[in-house]
Amino acid sequence: QQQQQQQPAKKQQQTPQQHQPTQQQHQPTPQALHSDATWQGRCLSILKELQNHEHGWVFAEPVDPVQLGIPDYFQVIRSPMDFATAKSMLDNSGDSTNASRINSPVMFEEQVVLVFENAMQYNPATHDVHVMAKEMKELFLTKWK
Numbered sequence: 001q002q003q004q005q006q007q008p009a010k011k012q013q014q015t016p017q018q019h020q021p022t023q024q025q026h027q028p029t030p031q032a033l034h035s036d037a038t039w040q041g042r043c044l045s046i047l048k049e050l051q052n053h054e055h056g057w058v059f060a061e062p063v064d065p066v067q068l069g070i071p072d073y074f075q076v077i078r079s080p081m082d083f084a085t086a087k088s089m090l091d092n093s094g095d096s097t098n099a100s101r102i103n104s105p106v107m108f109e110e111q112v113v114l115v116f117e118n119a120m121q122y123n124p125a126t127h128d129v130h131v132m133a134k135e136m137k138e139l140f141l142t143k144w145k
Helices: 001-016 038-054 083-091 107-120 128-144
Strands: none
Touching: 038 083, 038 107, 038 128, 083 107, 107 128
């Protein structure tokens, strides 16, 4: 009889534990926020691939019109974008108080495409930068799909 009394007690102890979800199971860790399991992680991974591409250096930092001798750049290109700025905006994705942020995968795609569209708009089709931008845009869109 003692064994029968102990068995129901075990069942009673197991039942509440099985049905009590912990809050920690639903809260991503800071590492998970930038893992490939999240859209931000996927974006960072693709951006890193683009940065490491042989042409990535061309689009790595904001265009410096003075250094490059292209004083009309900001008259032609109204919304400049580069990989470093896109990464910074992606890093700010969780900060709703920061207006300069990428807050969705669609916005990430728009900003990365803008990097290449700007380069193709400013440079003639025969220019090396235009050709590299076209190649990189195609690469990005292939990886993005």
